[in-house]
Each structure stands twice: as structure tokens, then as C-alpha cells.
Amino acid sequence: MVKSVLSERKTFHPSELERRELPPAAGAAVRTLANEIAVTVGPSRAIATTLGDPELLEHIETRYTELPEDVHHAMRAPATAAGVTVIGRLPLGDTELGQTPMDWRQAAAWAGEPGRTSSSFALDITMLLLARCAGEPFGWQGQQGGRLVNNIVPTPGHEREQSGASSTALLSPHTEDAFHPLRANLLMLGCLRNPDLVGTTVSSVRRVELTAAQRDRLSRRELPILPDVSYGTGFPNQPSPPVATLGRDQGQLTLRFDPAYTPLDDAGPEFRSAYDHLAEELERVCITAALAPGELLLVDNDVVVHGRVPFTPRYNGTDRWLKRVNIRLAQRHRDASEAAETGYGQRVVAPFHTIRGNRR
Numbered sequence: 001m002v003k004s005v006l007s008e009r010k011t012f013h014p015s016e017l018e019r020r021e022l023p024p025a026a027g028a029a030v031r032t033l034a035n036e037i038a039v040t041v042g043p044s045r046a047i048a049t050t051l052g053d054p055e056l057l058e059h060i061e062t063r064y065t066e067l068p069e070d071v072h073h074a075m076r077a078p079a080t081a082a083g084v085t086v087i088g089r090l091p092l093g094d095t096e097l098g099q100t101p102m103d104w105r106q107a108a109a110w111a112g113e114p115g116r117t118s119s120s121f122a123l124d125i126t127m128l129l130l131a132r133c134a135g136e137p138f139g140w141q142g143q144q145g146g147r148l149v150n151n152i153v154p155t156p157g158h159e160r161e162q163s164g165a166s167s168t169a170l171l172s173p174h175t176e177d178a179f180h181p182l183r184a185n186l187l188m189l190g191c192l193r194n195p196d197l198v199g200t201t202v203s204s205v206r207r208v209e210l211t212a213a214q215r216d217r218l219s220r221r222e223l224p225i226l227p228d229v230s231y232g233t234g235f236p237n238q239p240s241p242p243v244a245t246l247g248r249d250q251g252q253l254t255l256r257f258d259p260a261y262t263p264l265d266d267a268g269p270e271f272r273s274a275y276d277h278l279a280e281e282l283e284r285v286c287i288t289a290a291l292a293p294g295e296l297l298l299v300d301n302d303v304v305v306h307g308r309v310p311f312t313p314r315y316n317g318t319d320r321w322l323k324r325v326n327i328r329l330a331q332r333h334r335d336a337s338e339a340a341e342t343g344y345g346q347r348v349v350a351p352f353h354t355i356r357g358n359r360r
């Protein structure tokens with residue numbers, strides 16, 4: 001069971017967030033290029049289902065370099081110990097979105113409907129262009145059908161689960177895809193709609209206070225982390241290797257943390273006490289960002305855990321709607337011991353890696 005979760009909070013701490021302004025001309029340039037590509041390739045159901053169409057990806061790979069230097073500069077990894085950056089903002093009007101879909105399947109289907117008046121497909125391309133400026137966008141075969149851009153919307157029947165489809169439950173702080181050795185280095189969340197200013201919570205391991213003994217204990221491989229419910233169920237029956245909660249990259253602390261999917265009751269008392277202390281510290285240093293439409297949140301997934309405060313879904317087409325992209329950074333290093341992990345059979349969809357490989 002989850003013992004350490006954030007208490008509900010709706011306090012915002014904008015001054016603690018690193019903010020980067022995207023000049024209006026730069027934001028407009030991204031949307032114009034994305035619209036151009038959207039008109040050239042589609043939309044079609046086949047392309048919008050996964051966004052893995054080779055022609056679409058080729059356009060993104062060849063043209064993201066044309067974007068203004070301001071865009072590339074804004075999309076670099078978060079630069080402060082907080083490990084998170086708000087980038088504002090893309091030009092975006094509410095009426096161009098159409099209705100918020102009810103789930104990720106509907107979002108993908110609607111994005112591929114040529115007659116539907118919604119910029120969802122062009123915004124998928126916008127997100128891929130921006131993510132490609134930051135690093136290498138990728139998806140997961142087992143998540144949202146392998147789509148390279150995930151849609152995060154509250155979904156009927158999933159209100160209380162620990163996944164992005166939930167709403168009334170607090171989404172407790174976690175590393176994205178903590179169970180997998182190929183988890184993202186950066187997460188990009190693009191806000192399309194957030195009428196109730198629902199906050200995304202972020203806590204950096206580089207701001208917590210731990211004793212040397214606690215650090216040492218949490219750096220040992222003690223417990224496994226299982227895949228979250230968005231990948232399905234049945235994983236507790238698979239072999240599950242223990243992983244380290246804390247790591248280091250270039251001498252600085254990194255974090256791999258997902259208490260909702262960690263069998264904490266199996267831990268020894270010393271580990272459990274250190275883990276609980278870490279959870280309390282992550283709560284202490286937690287900051288909340290309520291994204292506005294057109295704003296992007298870049299989250300350093302090696303440094304920061306993220307969550308979301310509870311909210312009441314509307315289910316009337318005006319709900320909170322985010323687009324999410326996983327990003328790999330070539331310069332990042334993870335502990336060598338992770339290379340032996342199988343990731344519970346979950347496979348990445350990494351077409352940009354292949355494109356770049358073919359060009360070398």
C-alpha cells in the first residue's frame with residue numbers, strides 16, 4: 001500500500017520554478033511548421049494512431065533544425081536543482097481544440113479524422129518538433145498503442161487509479177516508467193486545456209536532506225518496481241529484480257521512485273525507514289505548477305518525481321488535456337547494473353533512433 005503520499009495541496013510556488021519565455025515569433029514558427037507538415041502528410045487514421053509513419057518522422061527529423069535558435073535554446077534540459085522548467089508559451093486558442101476526448105483511444109481516433117475541426121493532429125506534430133529539439137522522442141509499445149505523443153485526459157472508470165487517466169485520486173509522486181531501464185530522461189508535458197488550474201507536483205532529489213547512512217541504504221538494490229497499471233496487470237507474477245532508489249550521474253544524485261508500485265512491506269526496517277524519510281523529504285520540497293494552455297513543462301525524470309493533485313472531472317468535453325512525450329538524452333548515463341534488467345518485457349518505440357542510425 002502507499003504509505004507516503006502528498007497531502008492534497010493547491011498552493012502554487014511560481015517563484016521556485018525555472019521559467020523560460022518562448023518569444024512570440026518563435027512559438028508561432030513552431031506551430032506554422034507543424035501545420036505545414038500536418039497538411040503535407042495527413043491527417044489520416046493510419047498516421048494518427050501511432051504517429052510512427054516514416055514520411056511524417058522524416059519531415060520532423062529534417063525540419064526541426066530549421067526552427068529558430070530561441071526554440072532550441074528554450075528546449076534544453078532543466079538547468080537548476082529543481083529539475084523542472086516551465087516554457088511559455090505556444091500560441092493556442094481554446095476553440096481550435098474541439099472537445100477534450102474521453103480517453104487516449106478517442107484522442108488518437110479524433111486526431112486522424114480529416115473532417116474534424118481540431119488542431120490535435122497538428123499539435124501532436126508540434127510536440128514532436130519541440131521534443132526533437134530537446135532530444136530523442138520515443139514511446140512504449142504497451143502504452144497508448146505505441147503512440148509517440150500520449151494524450152492525458154481524465155477517463156471515466158479510471159478516476160481513482162495511479163495513472164494519468166485518473167482524476168479524483170491524488171496521483172502520488174513517481175518517476176515516469178520507474179520499472180524500466182530505458183525510462184525517459186526527460187518528460188515533456190504540453191498543456192492544451194486546464195480550466196480548473198489543476199496542479200502538477202514536482203519534487204527534486206537534489207533538494208532533499210538525507211544522512212550519509214540513508215543515502216547509502218537507498219543506493220543499494222533492495223526492492224523491485226513493477227509496471228504501472230497503464231501497461232496492464234499481472235506483473236507481480238513475473239521475476240522482478242531489485243533496483244536502487246538512488247543513483248549518481250556525473251557525481252550528482254539521481255532518483256528512481258514509485259512507492260505505489262513498490263512492495264514496501266517486503267523491505268527490511270532500515271531500508272523502510274530511509275525510504276519513508278526520502279518520501280517525507282520529497283513532500284517537503286514539493287512545488288506545484290498549474291499549467292496554462294500553450295505552456296510546456298519539462299521534467300527531468302532522472303532527478304524529479306512528479307504527480308498531480310486530485311480534481312473533479314467534468315466529462316463534458318472541456319476537461320484538462322495534456323500531451324506527453326518521453327525523451328531520451330544521449331549524454332545521460334545510468335548505472336551499469338540496469339543494463340541487465342528486462343523491463344518486464346515492455347519495449348520502446350524509438351523510430352528517431354533508427355532514422356539517425358541509418359544516416360550515420
Ligand SMILES: [Fe+2]
Pocket residue numbers: 164174175176306
Ligand atoms: Fe507520470
